[in-house]
Amino acid sequence: xxxxxxxxxxxxxxxxxxxxxxxxxxxxxxxxxxxxxxxxxxxxxxxxxxxxxxxxxxxxxxxxxxxxxxxxxxxxxxxxxxxxxxxxxxxxxxxxxxxxxxxxxxxxxxxxxxxxxxxxxxxxxxxxxxxxxxxxxxxxxxxxxxxxxxxxxxxxxxxxxxxxxxxxxxxxxxxxxxxxxxxxxxxxxxxxxxxxxxxxxxxxxxxxxxxxxxxxxxxxxxxxxxxxxxxxxxxxxxxxxxxxxxxxxxxxxxxxxxxxxxxxxxxxxxxxxxxxxxxxxxxxxxxxxxxxxxxxxxxxxxxxxxxxxxxxxxxxxxxxxxxxxxxxxxxxxxxxxxxxxxxxxxxxxxxxxxxxxx
Amino acid sequence: xxxxxxxxxxxxxxxxxxxxxxxxxxxxxxxxxxxxxxxxxxxxxxxxxxxxxxxxxxxxxxxxxxxxxxxxxxxxxxxxxxxxxxxxxxxxxxxxxxxxxxxxxxxxxxxxxxxxxxxxxxxxxxxxxxxxxxxxxxxxxxxxxxxxxxxxxxxxxxxxxxxxxxxxxxxxxxxxxxxxxxxxxxxxxxxxxxxxxxxxxxxxxxxxxxxxxxxxxxxxxxxxxxxxxxxxxxxxxxxxxxxxxxxxxxxxxxxxxxxxxxxxxxxxxxxxxxxxxxxxxxxxxxxxxxxxxxxxxxxxxxxxxxxxxxxxxxxxxxxxxxxxxxxxxxxxxxxxxxxxxxxxxxxxxxxxxxxxxx
Numbered sequence: 001x002x003x004x005x006x007x008x009x010x011x012x013x014x015x016x017x018x019x020x021x022x023x024x025x026x027x028x029x030x031x032x033x034x035x036x037x038x039x040x041x042x043x044x045x046x047x048x049x050x051x052x053x054x055x056x057x058x059x060x061x062x063x064x065x066x067x068x069x070x071x072x073x074x075x076x077x078x079x080x081x082x083x084x085x086x087x088x089x090x091x092x093x094x095x096x097x098x099x100x101x102x103x104x105x106x107x108x109x110x111x112x113x114x115x116x117x118x119x120x121x122x123x124x125x126x127x128x129x130x131x132x133x134x135x136x137x138x139x140x141x142x143x144x145x146x147x148x149x150x151x152x153x154x155x156x157x158x159x160x161x162x163x164x165x166x167x168x169x170x171x172x173x174x175x176x177x178x179x180x181x182x183x184x185x186x187x188x189x190x191x192x193x194x195x196x197x198x199x200x201x202x203x204x205x206x207x208x209x210x211x212x213x214x215x216x217x218x219x220x221x222x223x224x225x226x227x228x229x230x231x232x233x234x235x236x237x238x239x240x241x242x243x244x245x246x247x248x249x250x251x252x253x254x255x256x257x258x259x260x261x262x263x264x265x266x267x268x269x270x271x272x273x274x275x276x277x278x279x280x281x282x283x284x285x286x287x288x289x290x291x292x293x294x295x296x297x298x299x300x301x302x303x304x305x306x307x308x309x310x311x312x313x314x315x316x317x318x319x320x321x322x323x324x325x326x327x328x329x330x331x332x333x334x335x336x337x338x339x340x341x342x343x344x345x346x347x348x349x350x351x352x353x354x355x356x357x358x
Numbered sequence: 359x360x361x362x363x364x365x366x367x368x369x370x371x372x373x374x375x376x377x378x379x380x381x382x383x384x385x386x387x388x389x390x391x392x393x394x395x396x397x398x399x400x401x402x403x404x405x406x407x408x409x410x411x412x413x414x415x416x417x418x419x420x421x422x423x424x425x426x427x428x429x430x431x432x433x434x435x436x437x438x439x440x441x442x443x444x445x446x447x448x449x450x451x452x453x454x455x456x457x458x459x460x461x462x463x464x465x466x467x468x469x470x471x472x473x474x475x476x477x478x479x480x481x482x483x484x485x486x487x488x489x490x491x492x493x494x495x496x497x498x499x500x501x502x503x504x505x506x507x508x509x510x511x512x513x514x515x516x517x518x519x520x521x522x523x524x525x526x527x528x529x530x531x532x533x534x535x536x537x538x539x540x541x542x543x544x545x546x547x548x549x550x551x552x553x554x555x556x557x558x559x560x561x562x563x564x565x566x567x568x569x570x571x572x573x574x575x576x577x578x579x580x581x582x583x584x585x586x587x588x589x590x591x592x593x594x595x596x597x598x599x600x601x602x603x604x605x606x607x608x609x610x611x612x613x614x615x616x617x618x619x620x621x622x623x624x625x626x627x628x629x630x631x632x633x634x635x636x637x638x639x640x641x642x643x644x645x646x647x648x649x650x651x652x653x654x655x656x657x658x659x660x661x662x663x664x665x666x667x668x669x670x671x672x673x674x675x676x677x678x679x680x681x682x683x684x685x686x687x688x689x690x691x692x693x694x695x696x697x698x699x700x701x702x703x704x705x706x707x708x709x710x711x712x713x714x715x716x
Contacts, residue, residue, distance in 0.1 A: 031673035229619030261587030
């Protein structure tokens with residue numbers, strides 16, 4: 001069930017209440033086609049997560065929470081045993097869609113916990129069902145608020161800048177609405193600022209070209225796509241006031257793992273005297289690891305480089321190194337923009353202070 | 359007329375004498391297919407240059423010189439007027455194949471000059487025809503010698519290094535046999551050194567992935583393909599002792615224009631304490647320009663980035679910046695490896711000294 005979206009694009013939208021439908025923007029079709037998947041059964045949600053039609057840790061968690069609501073629609077309110085059996089079925093099933101996605105398990109656990117608490121409190125199946133819709137909407141709203149707060153703090157920090165560069169996609173497609181790095185740009189725009197953003201295409205999977213360029217164009221922010229190797233040149237030309245990227249995991253000392261190529265940008269930024277920022281929610285911090293040295297670098301399939309988009313562009317059997325991430329050391333980061341404020345300078349002490357704040 | 363090449367690959371080969379045939383390795387088919395174009399008429403040579411089946415300034419000059427020989431085969435030795443008319447026809451025709459290729463005009467002029475000198479000296483058409491084959495072979499041999507000498511000087515300079523990184527394609531495919539940057543690696547291998555080379559894929563046109571990776575694999579040099587954005591990461595991992603690239607144009611002070619991404623590598627190399635070298639023949643120096651500031655940066659079509667794999671990967675109408683080259687300032691270059699020796703430190707005085715040497 002797919003159709004054209006015309007205006008007011010939201011990557012994740014739940015329409016209705018307990019009998020509602022989850023609508024997901026199919027990110028695998030972007031930027032060439034704008035297709036919405038209407039999920040009125042849990043299998044469609046599962047497939048969308050599995051096939052990366054919805055991607056980004058927060059977005060996956062939100063989709064899974066709504067997926068629970070949709071999955072429970074196959075059983076009525078009158079048969080409690082069937083309802084509880086179905087809840088286990090649905091959450092187990094969705095948990096198998098992307099076995100390494102932490103936000104997925106977190107959201108499913110949260111939905112189950114709410115259901116069990118209300119059962120223990122003697123509420124009816126109908127009441128529990130209503131509460132689950134509310135809980136999914138709360139997860140969605142919390143993420144929206146987090147992104148908005150990151151955007152607000154970032155825009156305040158960077159109100160003197162107008163020319164930006166970003167890498168990969170830390171935008172609304174990966175989260176609810178505003179994203180993390182892109183939230184800074186969206187908020188500056190809301191503040192009436194005329195800004196320009198260079199977008200690294202982000203090889204090998206081109207999230208910058210496919211997703212970030214699309215999001216910026218969608219919001220009519222002036223954007224220029226470049227190859228990753230051109231970032232140094234635009235810095236040298238004096239066309240970048242600040243660099244902002246997202247992060248996948250941040251150590252207790254502020255060392256930040258993000259899409260491969262981020263470290264390169266941070267080194268180049270320093271050489272050109274340009275401040276480099278990370279924008280990420282507090283949930284990205286892994287306080288159990290002291291520094292980035294403890295973050296393992298995932299290597300991905302060589303075909304992502306040798307067969308970009310289905311066409312062979314390198315000789316058969318050539319050796320390939322394809323690290324998915326790199327780690328930018330804290331000393332290269334001017335500030336980490338969180339929903340609680342900006343951590344700057346980036347030190348173990350300052351991270352601990354922000355982490356402890358509410 | 360195409361067939362499989364099996365062993366002992368030479369990108370440009372002339373088989374026979376005045377009635378000979380030019381064989382060109384079709385670089386547009388690499389690395390997936392190994393196809394040789396047999397040129398027994400000048401139209402096939404013209405098409406090969408035009409369609410980039412043969413590319414790289416020296417290689418184009420060599421192909422054009424042999425193209426003159428092939429083109430003259432349509433007229434016999436008995437009709438002098440027809441011969442001279444045909445010589446003009448053929449050289450004008452070939453000159454139109456790539457109107458911006460300086461080596462092309464240089465080689466064609468050199469062939470015509472030899473013919474006219476011998477005519478003035480009273481030689482017969484048959485003798486002139488034989489001399490033209492010899493002249494084309496001399497152009498070819500001179501370039502081979504230049505590349506070999508660059509390789510020798512580079513291998514002496516870098517004999518303490520084993521782990522390299524290179525960008526784009528400065529190899530045998532662009533020249534006769536050994537190339538420039540790759541000549542250093544080939545010569546180190548000839549010296550019995552066990553070396554490893556990281557190859558930047560070199561977006562947008564992927565010359566590293568398509569050509570350099572292929573050339574190194576062909577010679578069984580251990581090579582690992584990476585995306586351009588991964589170069590900083592392999593430097594940080596301590597896996598690069600030196601970086602060597604080619605150059606397209608070098609100013610009198612040593613500032614070097616080369617494929618976009620080269621400047622980025624030079625900045626990253628400095629930050630990691632890794633020496634960065636340029637390998638290029640003396641003919642690459644443009645002594646008429648004092649510094650790199652005077653080198654205009656060519657911008658190429660946006661489709662190279664937005665439709666890079668024959669597939670649209672960026673939103674319709676997005677702004678694109680696609681500089682073909684960047685300029686690496688002399689102070690970031692440890693040495694420029696030429697056929698006459700290594701210029702180091704890279705200063706206006708040292709460049710002038712090497713330029714004046716024989």
